[in-house]
Amino acid sequence: MLHNKTAVITGGSRGIGRAIAYKFASLGADIAVIYAGNQDAAEAVCQKCRQEYGVKARSYCCDVSDFEKAKETTAQVKADFGSIHILVNNAGITKDGLILRMKEADFDRVLAVNLKGAFHMIRHCSGVFLRAKEGCIINIASVTGLMGNAGQCNYAASKAGLIGLTKTAARELAPKGIRCNAIAPGFIATDMTQSQSENPMLKMIPLGRMGEPEDVAQAAAYLAEARYVTGEVLRVDGGIAM
């Protein structure tokens, strides 16, 4: 159970982030939803957390690729909730294209949000975790970071980078009782994967179907409570990247 824990979830207004927010709220955690654009969606998530699960929930508008904004937002969450115990770096974007045609700006933007954004949040939350003498970081990577995916060089690079970041944070922070793990989702049915509906890899999923956001949320809940697990990359992918 996650009673008396505060979880910060970036990209928490929809898709996998929203499913994690609901899962953690159902386990008793207070929820800080960080969103970049859709305030109504973020507020709707908070409202459900409060009404259905009786936990405290607030939304914060923040582009995590902005170092200073991420710092301000982390400080605000800490002021509002008292502390932070769990950080889920879920915010991510895609700007797909073949390498031959990819614009520099599209490569940079995906790296800035998916990889640097996670670094910014870890950077700013680590002090809070050190003070609390506990902390749990969960980075939402992707099987694309393990296997590659044609048309997603920027996304794949960002997710592979996230795995390196995860293992380094795990090693650096382990002596202080702070754990850091990653989840590598496969093809999960969300707004983001609508562009992947024609991907031939879908036919190669051993379990024969796309996953649901709740499948990833279940893994996140496991990692939130798995006291002896750190530096792990947990695939939730129907077996595609085994």
Next chain:
Amino acid sequence: MYFNTIAKVISERTGCDIAAVKPESTFSDLGIDSLDTVELLMDLEDEIGIEIELDQKVETVDDLDKFIQSKQG
């Protein structure tokens, strides 16, 4: 000048004799690794009542003293 406060916090953290902490003592000599210095600074924040971010590497007790003073200015 925060030397006395730093020495007190170090001796409390590591259990070493406060007299063993000199300005020129390095943190590694005192058995404090770089991550520990961040925690040490947090203890100091509580002691001194200010908030400072350790955004550079400090080798000795005097480095840390000077660093805190620079942030105070």
